Amino acid sequence: MTVYADNAATTRLSDKAFNAMQPLLKEVYGNPSSLHSLGQQAKTLLEQSREKIALSIGASPKEIYFTSGGSEADNQAIRTAAYIGKAKGKNHIISSAFEHHAVLHTLDALKKEGFEITLIKPDRNGLINEKDIEAAVKDETCLVTIMMANNEIGTIQPVEKIAEICKEKKVLFHTDAVQAIGHIPVDVEKIGCDMLSASGHKFHGPKGTGFLYVKKGIILKNLIEGGAQERGKRAGTENLPAIVGMAEAIEEAVSNLESNMSRVTSLRNRLIDGLSGIERSFLNGDRKKRLPGNVNMCFEGIEGESLLLLLDRKGICASSGSACTSGSLDPSHVLLSIGVPVEIAHGSLRLSLSEYNTEEEIEHIIESVPQVVDYLRSISPVWEKIKKEEK
Numbered sequence: 264m265t266v267y268a269d270n271a272a273t274t275r276l277s278d279k280a281f282n283a284m285q286p287l288l289k290e291v292y293g294n295p296s297s298l299h300s301l302g303q304q305a306k307t308l309l310e311q312s313r314e315k316i317a318l319s320i321g322a323s324p325k326e327i328y329f330t331s332g333g334s335e336a337d338n339q340a341i342r343t344a345a346y347i348g349k350a351k352g353k354n355h356i357i358s359s360a361f362e363h364h365a366v367l368h369t370l371d372a373l374k375k376e377g378f379e380i381t382l383i384k385p386d387r388n389g390l391i392n393e394k395d396i397e398a399a400v401k402d403e404t405c406l407v408t409i410m411m412a413n414n415e416i417g418t419i420q421p422v423e424k425i426a427e428i429c430k431e432k433k434v435l436f437h438t439d440a441v442q443a444i445g446h447i448p449v450d451v452e453k454i455g456c457d458m459l460s461a462s463g464h465k466f467h468g469p470k471g472t473g474f475l476y477v478k479k480g481i482i483l484k485n486l487i488e489g490g491a492q493e494r495g496k497r498a499g500t501e502n503l504p505a506i507v508g509m510a511e512a513i514e515e516a517v518s519n520l521e522s523n524m525s526r527v528t529s530l531r532n533r534l535i536d537g538l539s540g541i542e543r544s545f546l547n548g549d550r551k552k553r554l555p556g557n558v559n560m561c562f563e564g565i566e567g568e569s570l571l572l573l574l575d576r577k578g579i580c581a582s583s584g585s586a587c588t589s590g591s592l593d594p595s596h597v598l599l600s601i602g603v604p605v606e607i608a609h610g611s612l613r614l615s616l617s618e619y620n621t622e623e624e625i626e627h628i629i630e631s632v633p634q635v636v637d638y639l640r641s642i643s644p645v646w647e648k649i650k651k652e653e654k
């Protein structure tokens with residue numbers, strides 16, 4: 264049995280998206296910029312995809328720009344707001360300490376260009392308090408960028424309240440909604456954001472494609488110069504098969520949103536309850552304000568990496584909070600930002616579910632994780648120490 268529980272990393276392509284993409288690869292392969300009929304057929308499909316995507320998030324088609332994915336959309340949104348600010352003499356940006364690296368590393372680069380960056384700390388439950396944002400805004404602030412849902416611990420942020428504050432203070436607000444779209448309701452009007460990033464492969468679309476919503480009136484800054492594609496704001500021949508697949512996937516996800524949410528939430532709750540019995544384990548992130556499919560737990564006295572390898576042998580594809588950077592094992596910046604101690608952050612496990620998971624698979628995980636945790640603890644000097652201290 265292979266249980267795929269790593270949907271926050273990427274998702275399987277939906278059948279509908281796959282079927283929609285096929286003709287684009289071998290039949291309708293024209294360049295949307297070509298004037299002949301094959302090109303114009305491609306152009307029509309491109310614009311239909313833009314309409315579908317716009318409709319699914321409550322935007323207008325002119326406000327949708329295709330990108331190569333969530334990372335590019337984040338980069339372009341942040342640089343756009345930064346340079347708009349700079350032209351007005353504003354150089355301060357507010358974000359949070361547990362954003363995706365596509366946001367954090369762009370901010371690092373802007374810091375070197377002279378911008379001042381304030382990173383708000385989430386609370387112990389993984390939630391940003393909008394009052395902290397309000398307090399951090401100053402005359403020089405040109406952008407607030409806060410993710411809609413965190414990719415590691417799944418916590419859902421108060422983006423509507425943050426947008427309201429930004430509107431009042433006349434500061435641009437961007438949200439990375441990559442983990443949210445297709446999983447919880449996302450409506451740009453309701454949120455009130457100026458820009459929003461999305462990625463196709465996080466909602467059962469193909470990889471290497473995404474989009475940026477940019478509210479009418481905001482002039483995007485190019486990251487890539489060249490042809491006049493995307494109204495001159497993103498050069499390069501469009502990845503039409505992927506764009507068509509992404510449009511199909513978002514439409515499917517949004518039309519099944521309610522039933523998927525309730526099914527996935529109940530699988531998640533079963534999983535959290537099933538794993539919470541493990542001694543010295545705890546859930547990371549707020550239990551209620553979290554994505555339907557996200558489970559993130561820490562188990563004291565073990566290493567997340569060993570846990571993953573042993574779970575993989577039982578057919579379970581999961582992820583740990585920590586990333587392996589150049590040989591040294593750094594614990595997750597997300598877990599550290601919410602105050603999980605370093606030694607405990609090493610023992611984290613993220614299981615991210617989708618509507619393709621079954622109850623049987625959840626039971627398999629509930630049976631396997633305690634076995635693996637027990638085994639790892641039986642050979643762990645750290646666990647031995649913890650047990651000694653208990654006595």
Ligand SMILES: *Cc1c(COP(=O)(O)O)cnc(C)c1O
Nearest residue numbers: 332333334363365414441442462
């Ligand atoms: C996956 C992810 C990204 C990056 O998207 P890509 O399409 O893989 O570039 C950005 N932000 C969040 C929150 C993500 O989960």
